[in-house]
Amino acid sequence: MVGSSRISLFLEMMAAERGASLNTLQAYQRDLERFADFLKGQGQRPDRATPSDVRSYLEDLTAEDLSPRTQARHLSSLKQYFLFLMEEGIRNDNPVGEINPPKIGQSLPKFLSVDDTERLLDTARDAKDKEEVRLHALVELLYATGLRVSELVSLKASQTQRDPRILTVLGKGNKERIVPLSLSAREALDTYIAQRQTFLSSGDQVAGHDQGWLFPSRGKSGHLTRHRVGQLLKELAIKSGIDPKKISPHILRHAFATHLLENGADLRSVQKMLGHSDISTTQIYTHVLQDRLQRLVLDHHPLSNKG
Incomplete structure (x- = not known):
């Protein structure tokens, strides 16, 4: 019980x-x-773990075929936890300190082609009922702004009413950023907002208990969940004749960034709109564009057809 209480304190x-x-x-x-569950089977507590315990845990993660990236995240979580225990004077060492994280190869982001994105949007635009109107607004916003899905579902309706041309978003680290809205996204949003009240529970409508979420839901959070948005997008992909494995909120965010760069946007502007604190995070999209740049050189450089 002591170990779990210290996790709660952390x-x-x-x-x-x-x-x-x-x-x-x-x-x-x-x-x-x-x-903690792993150590319990070893008769050990997480706050008393040794470097040997941590190595055994990583070996267990490897045996379960977890990716190096996932293993590195687990190791990072443990490192922060033990640093907290040291700051609190609970222990005087960090058992993760001398353990190197697994090597992670650079993975390129998946993204949709412009044609597939248009197919998805065209299907969403053919909205007939209120659920489809909401989905249309979700898709248009994701592709027009590059929002993280967590940022999207936590939007307040008031954030859309300040200036019709922009959204003010609260991103990671409670940092505000401004993202522009396309005309089609604004139109889809306005159409949805006219029906937004219908997504409140009947009790909340009668009592006037509107928490102000842009995408309210009757669930515990009070707003649409990230998981539900992902489900809706996959259903839309199937309806559009697109492999649902190719569609997710994060992939639409990648499409937003990649398509902007393909059409001449500068990296700094894309960085600001994505809310990346470090431009090196944004630079991964330049690798996605490598094939296109090579084709441009081969097709248009005066020496490319010689020899």
Whole structure:
């Protein structure tokens, strides 16, 4: 019980002092609880873990075929947890300190072609009922702004009413950024907002209990969940004749960035719109464009057809 209570204290610190988002806190909790469950089988507590315990845990993750990236995330969670225990004077060492994370190869983001994106949008535009009107607004916003799905579902209706040309978004680290809205996204949004009240529960409508979420839901959170948005997009992909494995909120975010760069947008502007704190994160999209740039040289350079 002591070990689990210290995990709870760590999560409280991350929320209060570091301003960690709900998604980040849930990820830390999942990782640390998994570590605690593993150690329980060894007769050990997480706050008393040794370097040998941590190595055994990583070997267990490898045996379960978890990717190097996932293993590195687990190791990072453990490192932060043990740093917290050291700051609190609970222990004087970090058992993760001398353990190297697994090597992670650079993976290129998946993205939709312009044609597939247009097919998806065309299907969404053929909205007939209120559910389809909402889905149309979701798709248009994701592709027009490059929002993270967590940012999308946590939008307040008031954020869409300040200036019809832009959205003010609260991103990671509680940093605000401004993203422009395309005309088609604005039109889809306005059409949806006219029907937004119908997504409130009947009780809330009668009592006037509107929490102000742009995409309200009758679930516990009060707004549409990330998981549900993903489900709706896959259903739309099937309806559009597109492999649903190719569609997710994050892939639409990648499409937003890639299509902008393909059409001449500069990297700094894309960085700001995506909300990346470091431009090196945005630069991965230049690798996606490598084939296109090579074709441009081969097709248009005066020496490319000689020899």
